[in-house]
Amino acid sequence: MSKGTVLVVGSNATRIEIQGGGWGATGQYLNETVVPVLALIEAGYEVVLATPDGTKPTIDPNSDSAKHFGGDEVAYQRARTFYANDPAMNQVRTLRAVVAEGLDGYAGVFVPGGQAPGVDLMQDADLGAILRHFHGQAKPTALLCHGPIAVTAALVHAREFRAALIAGDADLAKKWAEGWQYAGYKMTVFSNTEEKVVEDNVLHAKLYFNVADALQTAGGEVITTPVNFQPHVIVDRELITGQNPGSDHPLAAALVQALDRAVAA
Numbered sequence: 001m002s003k004g005t006v007l008v009v010g011s012n013a014t015r016i017e018i019q020g021g022g023w024g025a026t027g028q029y030l031n032e033t034v035v036p037v038l039a040l041i042e043a044g045y046e047v048v049l050a051t052p053d054g055t056k057p058t059i060d061p062n063s064d065s066a067k068h069f070g071g072d073e074v075a076y077q078r079a080r081t082f083y084a085n086d087p088a089m090n091q092v093r094t095l096r097a098v099v100a101e102g103l104d105g106y107a108g109v110f111v112p113g114g115q116a117p118g119v120d121l122m123q124d125a126d127l128g129a130i131l132r133h134f135h136g137q138a139k140p141t142a143l144l145c146h147g148p149i150a151v152t153a154a155l156v157h158a159r160e161f162r163a164a165l166i167a168g169d170a171d172l173a174k175k176w177a178e179g180w181q182y183a184g185y186k187m188t189v190f191s192n193t194e195e196k197v198v199e200d201n202v203l204h205a206k207l208y209f210n211v212a213d214a215l216q217t218a219g220g221e222v223i224t225t226p227v228n229f230q231p232h233v234i235v236d237r238e239l240i241t242g243q244n245p246g247s248d249h250p251l252a253a254a255l256v257q258a259l260d261r262a263v264a265a
Contacts, residue, residue, distance in 0.1 A: 003044040004107030010057035011116035018205035027060035029114040031068040034079040039252035054094035095126035113145025121150040128153040140258040142240040148189040149211040165209040183219030186236040188243040191224035
């Protein structure tokens, strides 16, 4: 018998703005999606995948590699097969439909990374409603790598906040972030030095803002490791955040533990 259902929120973004004009390709990371989802299923939870437009997230090609599974080719192929074929990854709902049908039946929520959440999820009004519900009910809320930037969707003025970041106006962004439900929470996210590696070697361009700076501007107490790509997870009240792709297994374990505690309470 299922212990409960966890909402998995995916991104539909496939490109991200870069300085100087134009766009860089992006998407959702394979390991950041599948590793926690499989851990949830193996722990006895069901998952429901939802995105802004109800279509399946695009996997970032840079994540489609065994290197993100510790070089384990078997684990990598299992993840690819699961993501491609499992009904849990293909029966995708819209965020709006999930909100309309009610959120009380969900035990927790999880948002994977890849840079994509910094485009659509961080300013999505339906995700904002979901996050406000989970915060109000103190239900486990887990986000991985770039995924934690999605918590700014809970802002009343999430779109204006992101626009101010794009414009480079930190003071205006702080104004739009006033009253944020996660102000003062300890959290982690993809660090500035990790982002520079991606900018230099993948995008070959600079982004308009770094997600660590954005969360700090919004009022979060952002803590990242000084060593790039070292696993790092922070739990503060209902919020569970992981810094980078290598934090997939530790974040999954923290989320399962939080859900089990909530179910047992």
